[in-house]
Amino acid sequence: MAKIVEPNPAFTREIIAGGPNKAGGGDTLMLCYQCGTCTASCPSGRLTAFRTRQLVRRGQLGLKDEVLPTEELWLCTTCYQCVERCPRNVEITDLIFIMRNIAAKEGFMSxxxxxxxxxxxxxxxxxxxxxxxxxxxxxxxxxxxxxxxxxxxxxxxxxxxxxxxxxxxxxxxxxxx
Ligand code: SF4
Ligand code: SF4
Known part of the structure; x- marks a missing residue:
């Protein structure tokens, strides 16, 4: 049976606002049009189940419970290759930092x-x-x-x-x- 996931718009707004530290880059979240260039560029994703595009999409949709408790959130090595190549200038690594900060604050640090x-x-x-x-x-x-x-x-x-x-x-x- 398909799993029904409840979106949480407050989570999306929290990312856009920069998380607990009001960090920069969150306001680029909605620029992503899901081309997948980031996933194709990600060295970590080549060796793990981590998919950068999917993480960004989960952030856009407010799928908090699909982001905060996951191991994938912590698999980014912050190499910035995705940021270099994103055609929409999404600050992907900053978005990941923001999601990690939210996760850490809520007790989900890896x-x-x-x-x-x-x-x-x-x-x-x-x-x-x-x-x-x-x-x-x-x-x-x-x-x-x-x-x-x-x-x-x-x-x-x-x-x-x-x-x-x-x-x-x-x-x-x-x-x-
Ligand atoms: S490369 Fe940029 S626009 Fe393309 S999926 Fe990744 S974040 Fe979105
Ligand atoms: S910064 Fe993170 S998500 Fe982006 S390519 Fe590097 S490891 Fe992958």
């Missing part, structure tokens, strides 16, 4: 992105810095820890304050999913 955020909150870097790396650096005659937030505790404390002030830390803990 586990992988959460993990990266947790690394940032822990050491100020998206990539973990394990003891094996410290040993490699020491063996090469370098300080075991690089002169970044990994070794600068004051910078790390300042970074955490900024993340807490802008609510990033609470996004890591999930929302109202």
């Amino acid at each position: 586990d992988q992105h959460k993990k990266i955020g947790e690394n940032m909150m822990a050491i100020g870097s998206t990539v973990p810095f394990p003891d094996t790396m410290k040993k490699v650096r020491a063996d090469m005659g370098l300080p075991a820890e690089p002169p970044t937030t990994v070794s600068d505790q004051k910078a790390m404390a300042d970074f955490r304050k900024v993340m807490e002030a802008c609510g990033f830390d609470s996004l890591m803990k999930g929302g109202k999913k």
Whole structure:
């Protein structure tokens, strides 16, 4: 039996308005005429079920429940190839950022992105810095820890304050999913 999906016009309006951060690019959503050039350009879509054109269409139609909980929303690598080629100058990558921001605010951030955020909150870097790396650096005659937030505790404390002030830390803990 065909699945009936309820459109949510408020979701479309939220994207056009730029999502929770009032980001730019949302006002290009309705310029899309579904040519599919973005899907054909997308390196991520070649390897996954992610279809850029389909995501934009779901945004136009307000299919919130077909966007926010999906893994596909997080498969864009933000390479901007689709934006370079779109004949309608749709700010596709910005639209994806906006939809991700809405998703994160509503508790649908992907586990992988959460993990990266947790690394940032822990050491100020998206990539973990394990003891094996410290040993490699020491063996090469370098300080075991690089002169970044990994070794600068004051910078790390300042970074955490900024993340807490802008609510990033609470996004890591999930929302109202
Ligand atoms: S390339 Fe642009 S106009 Fe064509 S489907 Fe993608 S967003 Fe829409
Ligand atoms: S920016 Fe994202 S959606 Fe656009 S081509 Fe690159 S990976 Fe695909």
